[in-house]
Structure formats: structure tokens, C-alpha cells
Amino acid sequence: MKDIFQRKKENYRFRDQFLYHLDNVDVKFRHCHALKGITLTVNPGEILFVTGKSGAGKTTLLNLLSGDLHPSRGRVLGVEQGDRFVSQVFQDLRLFDNKSCEENIWYAYDAKLYKNRNEFHADMIELASVLGMKDKLSLKIEQANGGLKQKVAMVRALMTRPNILIADEPTAALDKESSIKLFDVLNFYNVKRKLTVVWASHNRDLVKQFPGKIVHLENGKLIYSGHACFI
């Protein structure tokens, strides 16, 4: 795959230190203790999978990293630093149903990041081709299947040219082949642009095939942190 960012000079500052550090963090909701004593570090340029069954606390952990949630106890360091650009793929995707796939992706357009609309369009077509959805771009979201919606949400997130991508269950509606293709794309961005990826998935068997780090949650507790291939 051609480096679709080669036309733009890269200017990402990465510290040698961590991107995020959670220090003994708890999150309590009214009737639920969602995260318990979580300590973990996300390093620059890392691919980190957050795994666990439904209700284990994956989305809650991602919300801490995005700054959408504050801990009930402990500290989350790194969220406030302003020289990073985070893009998110939400578990509920947050697409506009009455607009086409392409129209949804255009919401990522930022004139400061692209020379012109043609450049954005060319990059979008290239990414859509790689993900096998180029011929579906004119389809309305309300007519799209779950897999296509998920790809649209991912393309929209990547087209904002983030240096951190937080993706919540980005393959929940994808088959194995599409999931692997998606990982290949993110891995490419990771290698070429040092994109840091935090990817939550209930499907540990899928993500443990990919190179990266896994943190595994059970009932809000971190029970494993290490290389994906050792879990």
C-alpha cells in the first residue's frame, strides 16, 4: 500500500515518555465498580489491545484515555497534553444515518490538514479501496450493513490524521478476513506514521494473533498485561 501521507510532511512530536499513565485507577458508577486499581502505561507508537468479556470495563478504560471520564480514585496522566491529536471510533459508531458513507467521511475534512479537497478525496478513495468499500461510498448509512458502517467509522477516524487512535470494538461486525485487513491498515499507519492504537475487543482470540500488547480485564480488574502472543 502506498503511503497516502507521503505528500504531507509529517510533523508529529513524540515524547520519549509515555502517552498515558494510569496510576491505581478506580471508576465507580452509582451501582457499579467498573474499574478497580488499574495501573497501566500506553507508550508512543504502541498497538495496545484491551480485551475482556462484555462488562469487563473496556469502554470505561477507553473513556478515561479520551478524557471523557474522570477516575473516582487514582490518576490518569497524559490526557491533558495538547500536542497530540486523538481520534475515536466509538462502539456505537456515531454515524449520520440519513447521509451516505462518503458524506459521513467528509466530516473528517480539515482544510488545515489537506492541501485541498482533491487531496482528501484521493486519500479517502485509496483507503476505501484497501478496505474493499470503494464501490459502496454512495450508499446511505441506513442501507449499509454493520461491517460497512464499521469501515466508514474507521475511515472517518483515520482521515482526521490522528497520532492516537482509540477504537472501541472496531471489528465487532467484521468477518475474520476484513478484521485482518483492518489490522493491516492500522499496522501500516503505526509503522509509517507512528500512529498509536488503542483497540478494545471482546474477541481475544482474534487480537492475540496480531503483534502488539494486550491488557486483559476481568470484572474491572487488570489481570494480564504483556505481549499478545504470550496470553
Ligand SMILES: Nc1ncnc2c1ncn2[C@@H]1O[C@H](COP(=O)(O)OP(=O)(O)OP(=O)(O)O)[C@@H](O)[C@H]1O
Ligand atoms: N455510565 C454508566 N453508568 C453506570 N454503569 C456503567 C456506565 N458505563 C458502564 N457502566 C457499567 O460498568 C461496567 C463496565 O462497562 P463497560 O461498558 O466499560 O464494559 P465493556 O467491557 O466495554 O463491555 P462491552 O463488551 O459490552 O462493550 C458494566 O457493568 C456497565 O454496566
Ligand SMILES: [Mg+2]
Ligand atoms: Mg464496551
